[in-house]
Amino acid sequence: MADLYEKLFALHQSMKKCRACLEEGYEIYPPAVVSGLVSAQFMTIGQAPGITxxxxxxxxxxxxxxxxxxxxGRAGIExxxxRSTQYMTSVTKCYPGRQPSGSGDRVPGRREQELCRPFLDREIEIVDPRVIIxxxxxxxxxxxxxxxxLQEIIATRLEVSGRWVIPLPHSSGASRWHQLEDNRRLIDQAITLIREQREQYFPQ
Ligand code: SF4
Incomplete structure (x- = not known):
């Protein structure tokens, strides 16, 4: 385990020093934002950090x-x-700035995702979570x-390389998807799937 801690620490250091997107001319604001431990059973993967x-x-x-x-919280997760025991990361690790229109944050492009992908692959390899959200x-x-x-995806789970993938919609206030009643029912079902995994790995 000590070896894995060192590997994860070194990976976090590499991410924080990374300027690959800037070097290719993308508007991005390092350093990378990521948190978590190698002992995590759950890993969340968001889109990219926002300014806050x-x-x-x-x-x-x-x-x-x-x-x-x-x-x-409705899945029994506090x-x-x-934050202190599990793992939270994102597809790209640095704040991508505002959209040119000024409305909301820019969505990282395909090349930025490609540049950052090795970090995510390595995080999954080192942490080896049982559940990815x-x-x-x-x-x-x-x-x-x-x-x-999204309606066909939320409330499903997928087994990938021996771990469960249980998706949730974007949780930002800018997204209207999760406000629709039918979609809220799907989110409830996804929360039930997450709860089942929480009860398996962390029975209370
Ligand atoms: S988003 Fe990823 S690849 Fe791009 S500069 Fe940040 S850490 Fe590096």
Whole structure:
């Protein structure tokens, strides 16, 4: 385990020093924002940090975090415990800045995702979580076919390399998807799937 701690620490250091997107001319604001331990059974994967996450150096720090932990709370997962014992990362690790229109944050492009992908692969390899929760379309696309609608994905689970993938929609206030009643029912079902995994790995 000590070896894994060292590997994860070194990986986090590499991420924080990384300027690969800047070097290719992308507007991005390092350092990388990521948190968690090698002993985590659960890993959340968001899209990219927002400005408040980047300033605080903490994933899902703002409104999107509040909604996410409201959902996880209904699965019996408490925020402080989760933040201090589990793992939270994102498809790209640095704040991508605002959209040119100024409305909301920019969605990292395909090349930025490619540049950052080795970090995510390595995080999954080292942490080896039992349950991955991709949050929002960009993270969900890592595991599910892009042609599927969110309505066909949320409330399902997928077994990938011996771990469960249980997706959630983007939890930011900018997303209207989770406000629709039918979709809220799907989120309830996804929370039940997460609860089952929480009860298996962390019975209370
Ligand atoms: S988003 Fe990823 S690849 Fe791009 S600069 Fe940040 S850490 Fe490096």
């Amino acid at each position: 996450e980047q300033e605080a150096g903490r994933p899902f720090n703002a409104g999107s975090g509040k909604r996410l932990f409201d959902w996880l 925020e402080d415990w989760f 991709p949050i929002g379309r960009l993270a969900i696309n890592l595991f599910y076919p892009k042609k599927l609608k």
